[in-house]
Amino acid sequence: MIGRPQNYFLLAFLCLSFLPALKTYAQNQRSLDSLENIVKSSKSDSVKIIAYGDLCWGYGFVNFDKALYFGNEELRLAKKFNNQESIALAYSDIGNTYTRVNKFKEALENHLKAYTIRDKLGLKVKAVGSLSNIAVIYKQQGRYDEAIEYMTKALKIYEENGEEVKQAIVLVNIGNIYRNYKKSVISKSYFERAILLSKKNNSTSTLTNAYSGMLLYYFEAKNYDQALKYANLAVGLTKSSNNKNDLATIYNSIGQIYFEKGHYAEAMKFYNQSLQFRLFMKDKLGEASCYKNIGLCYSKLKNYPEAEKNINKSINYFIELDAKDYLREAYNNLSKVYEDKEDLEGSLNSYKKSVALKDSIYNKENADKINELQIVYETEKKEQQIKLLNADNKVQKLEVAKRNIMIWIIAGTFVFAILFSFLLYNRYKLKQESKLQAEVIKQQDLATKAVLIAEENERKRIASELHDGLGQMFSAVKMNLSGIAENLDFKDEHDEKMFGKTLNLVDESCKEVRVIAHQMAPNVLLKSGLTAAIRDFIDKIDARKLKINLETFGLNERLDQNVETVLYRVIQESVNNVIKHAKANSLDIQLNKDADGIEAMIEDNGKGFDTSLSENFNGLGLKNIISRVAYLKGSVDFSSEPGRGTLVAIHIPLVA
Template sequence: MCLFSSKCGLCATKSIFVVFFIMLSLSANGQNLKKITWKLQLIDSLVGAKSIGEAAKEFKQFTATYDTAKLSGKNGRYHFVKALIADNAEGAHNLAMKEYEKSLAIYTAANDLEQVAKVNSNIGNVHIALNQFDEALVYKNKALNYFKNYPEREEYIITIGGIAQIYLNKGAYLKSAQLYMQFLRYYEKKRDTLKIGNAYFRIGLAYDYADMVKQAKAYYLRAVKIREQLKDTVGLMNTYNNLGIVNKNSGKPDSAIYFYNESLRLAALTGMNRYKINPLINLGVVYRQTKQNSKAINYYEQAQAICIAEGKEGQLFTVKNNIGFLYNSLEEFTNALPYTKAAAEFSLQKGTLEDKVEYLQNYAVSLHGLRRSGEAFDMLLKSKVYADSLYDTKNTEQMAELSAKYEDEKKAQLIEILNQETAIQKLQLRQRSIVFASAIVILLGAAFSIYLIQNRRKLKAESRLQQQLYDQQQQATKELLYAEERERRRIATDLHDGVGQMLSAALMKIGEAHNQTEEHSAAWKATEQAKILLTESYDEMRSISHQMMPNALLKAGLASSVKDFLEKIGAGQLKVSLDVVGLDERLDEHTETVLYRVIQEAVNNVVKHADASKLSIQLIRDAEGLSLTIEDNGKGFDKEAMNDLDGIGLNNIRSRIALLGGTVDIDSAIGKGTLLAIHL
């Protein structure tokens, strides 16, 4: 009567099976969640490494593999990565914003403060892309409030760089330059050449926008030097474009045209049309200034077409403003008005301070030319309000001081000296020289002591982190090897106990039939042939089973297993020698398994591809570790040509040894054989 009574044997059995399948399902779900988390982390890291195309491809494959409907609204990382792809690969900023907000809600509910900070920072990036700088500053500051507790982490200084960019767009050039100087010092300590080059470029941009041409050019040229060394095509393209602006503002149109064309050439090499917009606009400007109006219009129209195709709203209105400016200069005010009006309206909604000043003034010129003086006057008044905020003499002086201070630091290696001239004068006074020198020594000693203490703490923290990462890697390695070997053993066991038993039984039955058949009859010959085929199949099955999990490896260890394997390979024209030193004690089971698989793979490669007559294997264990060398006298290959064409075999060897933290070296040349050297 009862459904699951302990007195009912059938029901009890059913309940056991239900529990079993529930546990099996939970285990599978747990493994699936790990795969999902790992995959999303991989895509996240690809975006961080600027491998946007590869990240988009991986995400597309991810969405095709997993049921993303189950992740929606539950998995914060899924929404975060989806937003990254939308923002970086597709330029779909509005979609990215929605996905970031979903991710933010999930992480906030989970009280995951670090992820909340990362999402806030990325939402700030989207607002920057949409020219919503006030909103961007709010989210960047939220992120900074968390990361400032960890000033040694790179996320902190990256957030500082994002805020510097916002201030640059808002016209606060002094604040922007100060933050970029902080950004520069951080990466100078890290000796990160790429980021130092980026900092030089950004600082140059701040001085450029502030019309401090000399300082801007100096920082741009430093950025060029680094980016040429790194072969940074996109970075060089941007720097050349800005050097063109500096030369144009310095009254050197020919130099400006040279740099703009170099920027345009590099933009074409990237295959990204949107990179062509800025150099095209600037070529239009310089040709307009040199009265070559037809060329100017041609470049403007090229830029406008790309802006529309790529959906680049901000740059589109820059083009419109420039076209309007050209028509104003030709006193064709009717033609100018639709362009200058559209640009002015955009600037009031989304433009930077600099945009507002320039676009409104340009619109006022068009209105005045059409005798709409009242409207023109209103536009000029609005422009003046924004100009008062933008052009601040005090800011310009402070920016000059900031640049000079950085240069002094670089030359003298003195940090935070606020009044250098006073200090030099005091140093020159003989009566205070001893006191001053003593103070310097004390300060330096104190600073050095603080540095040693902080450095020691930092080293300990880094050491702990490295150890944790190493432990995690080792654990992951063991789990991976466990899983692979369990599967091999399962297949080997199934072959031996399942297929092997059936083949053995079939062999016995066909033998009985053969013995009971008249000798030399057609049936007798057929059963004879069947016996031969079954025997060969059985032997082949045993061979495959043994290769997947050799008994010698399980029982006697690596050396015996390799010897057993090579005895089978050595028959025929290939002469095989094996030297084993220092393996009196068995290795760790996982290490033995990996090395056996590597030897198996390498020897099979020699047999299949090398056309060798001799094969030598040395396996040596000493105080420095374990070394494995496999050398043949075969036809070899061109190592340089093979770098990008490694087959599955070599890749398998590299990946297996890498999992154990070892190294793989291959030395080969055509006609001179191949040497594979492995060290653990």
């Protein structure tokens, strides 16, 4: 609610004899006792009008009866002097008093009277204050669209006038409306803006309301720890101002937080604290809600007699207040209590009452809507008949236009259907082509894999035959020749040397067969992995002719067998190409495995070649490298120039 104007400086000016009392009042947050002394002692009705208004506002937070009494006294004196501005302020004060105890019908009547007077007098800013108060009531009545409309208008004017405290009040109200509208994120932004403005202007009451808004936002988001944080902030501010109405609301909210967390005894403690304030304020709707909540706590604690007693007490209040929606919820809660204590008949009766109330609310709402629609329909029908009688030609033209529009709509629909069908067919065709292409690629991959597997198997077979067949034969020949040499008498030294050379050639041939067999099917690759196999291969190359440096990163674990085999063959082929063609004396090999895949860099300082000439790629060695890398969905890049060496860069993606 938008607060009343601050008139205390005017009081001081009008009544200097009460300066000590006013000073004490200002120092003690405008003490209500001091104001009552002013009313009793002052002979000036103008001073009394102002004091009555401030007393109505002040007691509105702690004592409804006193607040209403002083508000009516303010109105009586204002009417006596026919001071229209003071009359409007009195209506506004009385309206705020009724709002605090949820008597919205009476509150709305008074605020509408205040608005009518202020609008007639051209008091734009004060009229906006009345609109803000009316919007608060619309919010409580569930008329959210109207509430937001009025609040937004008020906010714009307060922003233009730089009234930041009133901006904060309106921001809190808009935030609460959006929260009720289930637009939590938007509501939070309004509460946060209100907190900033309230802190900037040291507005304790507005800051309390903004904290309460954040409390409810986090409660509905089920973030109970954050909700308690803002609840404690709000309680701290409210206790210092002794605002019983706000304390009752906040304690009730804290009780709900503990109830949702399953701490029922703690929840009941806060519900009872809220109830004491409600009783003091004579807020019957608030009292009834507290009794209902306390009853739910007793039910959770399995104290069913107390649960039944408190919920029935709330039901009696709701019946008295004609609060059907609250009454429906209370009957539903009572049904659950009876069910928990295994009183099935009582549970069923309460449930039936809840359903009956729900149906009555639903049927009433529908009846209202149907009546409204019927009135609209009959009105439109009569208006249409008048139009038909007075403008027959116009109606005919409208009919023709409607018919033409219909034709265009049908034609457009037909064209759209054709286009849509074509798009569907085209999409289907593209999908089929994509499937076919995927299958072709799959078959190509399978064929390539089969070729490589067959090649590898053939290598293993040849290696086995070389090692077990030809290798054994060479070993036997060497043994036989060695045996002959022991018994053979050579004619001269030349024959003996020739025989020795022949024996050495047989021995070298035997070693060469083993090397070839090993290169074709290296056992170390199968046993120890890629890095060990490459090192084993490099160690067999004469370092005096070609110095090879190998670096590996991230290859601590074994790779897929196909990947290891292909990479080994590619590096083997690359090294053989360097030995055969590059005339290099230095070769660097680097292998790196990371999340993206495997990178292989093979760089020599040989004579290089022109990569722009296609004939340089006709050799079987380079073709083998390219085809093997392609099989693993990888890429190979050759970087070379005559006289500048060659760099082969290979990337193999790893499939997770």
